[in-house]
Amino acid sequence: MGQVQSRLTISPTPTKLAWMMHLRMLTTMHGLCEVRQCSKRWKNLCPQTKNLQKCQMSSAGSSEMLQVTVDDKSGIATMTMCRPPVNSLNLEFLTQINIALEKLENSKDCSGLIITSKIPKIFCAGLDIMEMYQPNVDRLQEFWRTLQEMYIRLYGSQLITAAAINGASPAGGCLMAMSCDYRVMAPGYKIGLNETQLGIVAPFWFQDLIINTMGFRQSEMALQLGTLFTSEEALNLGMVDKIVPQEQVMETAIQEIHKWKKIPGFARQITKSALRKPSIDKLHSKREEDIANFRDFITKDSIQKTLGMYIESLKKKAK
Ligand SMILES: CCCCCC/C=C\CC(=O)SCCNC(=O)CCNC(=O)[C@H](O)C(C)(C)COP(=O)(O)OP(=O)(O)OC[C@H]1O[C@@H](n2cnc3c(N)ncnc32)[C@H](O)[C@@H]1OP(=O)(O)O
Numbered sequence: 001m002g003q004v005q006s007r008l009t010i011s012p013t014p015t016k017l018a019w020m021m022h023l024r025m026l027t028t029m030h031g032l033c034e035v036r037q038c039s040k041r042w043k044n045l046c047p048q049t050k051n052l053q054k055c056q057m058s059s060a061g062s063s064e065m066l067q068v069t070v071d072d073k074s075g076i077a078t079m080t081m082c083r084p085p086v087n088s089l090n091l092e093f094l095t096q097i098n099i100a101l102e103k104l105e106n107s108k109d110c111s112g113l114i115i116t117s118k119i120p121k122i123f124c125a126g127l128d129i130m131e132m133y134q135p136n137v138d139r140l141q142e143f144w145r146t147l148q149e150m151y152i153r154l155y156g157s158q159l160i161t162a163a164a165i166n167g168a169s170p171a172g173g174c175l176m177a178m179s180c181d182y183r184v185m186a187p188g189y190k191i192g193l194n195e196t197q198l199g200i201v202a203p204f205w206f207q208d209l210i211i212n213t214m215g216f217r218q219s220e221m222a223l224q225l226g227t228l229f230t231s232e233e234a235l236n237l238g239m240v241d242k243i244v245p246q247e248q249v250m251e252t253a254i255q256e257i258h259k260w261k262k263i264p265g266f267a268r269q270i271t272k273s274a275l276r277k278p279s280i281d282k283l284h285s286k287r288e289e290d291i292a293n294f295r296d297f298i299t300k301d302s303i304q305k306t307l308g309m310y311i312e313s314l315k316k317k318a319k
Pocket residue numbers: 085086088121122124125126127128129130168170171172173194195198200201202203293294297298314315316317318319
């Protein structure tokens with residue numbers, strides 16, 4: 001990428017649910033969207049945001065889970081996930097993604113966003129299964145709300161969004177990629193909504209998203225079978241838009257955003273919103289019901305048993 005002027009690093013936060021609630025309250029109260037009124041550089045954020053970021057930093061470990069850079073010249077932001085081992089989405093990681101999405105959405109200097117991964121061969125392994133196994137119910141509900149939030153923000157973004165899929169992208173990783181406007185993928189990886197293979201059920205908004213992306217019939221089969229597609233199969237189905245060698249994935253995503261930027265922004269945004277709003281509105285109207293369904297489903301003994309077995313199989317495979 002060309003000249004990177006600004007860099008925002010969001011570090012891990014503590015795990016306490018109370019802190020997550022507090023963070024969410026601060027986000028709402030202070031409106032991280034206020035970046036627009038501040039200086040161009042992320043480090044010169046408005047006072048409230050700065051405070052929040054300091055809080056996060058000071059309570060953080062040393063690893064960096066999410067790096068966000070904005071190219072000053074093009075206005076293209078890159079959000080790079082780095083949560084070893086597999087970028088699985090837990091409550092803290094999702095919260096950081098949402099905060100970054102809100103900041104970017106409201107920055108007048110940002111017109112496009114690329115989501116990618118720093119972890120070799122992995123884009124995102126989907127939801128952190130440990131969030132769903134033997135959960136604390138309050139945290140479980142907050143986790144699901146935060147995932148809903150990510151989808152609402154990303155699918156409904158006014159920015160031109162692209163997923164640079166440089167590795168495996170099952171389940172929640174596929175959701176994240178499909179929420180973008182464009183997907184470019186490296187060959188040799190798998191992507192799809194494999195929930196049924198884990199004995200769990202992709203909720204209606206996952207289903208709507210895949211149907212919106214590749215049509216009803218192929219989605220129906222993919223969802224029931226929980227198919228993980230190769231990059232090439234995903235291209236044929238329209239789940240991804242282009243396959244390029246690994247080292248060209250980022251550059252291709254950048255070029256694609258440049259292409260989209262030539263379209264009058266207002267017209268593009270209204271069109272995007274008209275196409276995606278019904279799905280987003282549907283989730284808004286059923287949000288609490290969806291959280292309750294998720295909680296009731298996940299906490300069933302039979303589902304806990306299935307998840308436990310799946311975790312064991314992953315661990316065995318990893319050895
Ligand atoms: C109404 C109910 C609604 C429920 C709807 C739920 C919606 C979405 C569901 C999800 O997103 S569930 C998550 C689905 N994801 C998967 O099934 C992916 C599982 N992982 C893999 O297939 C592989 O790990 C990989 C991503 C292809 C990477 O393979 P690789 O060989 O590179 O790495 P591994 O050795 O398999 O794994 C390393 C390490 O990571 C742990 N791990 C892997 N995936 C997850 C995960 N999703 N969450 C938490 N942890 C994960 C794995 O156990 C290994 O751990 P260690 O053994 O090293 O401790």
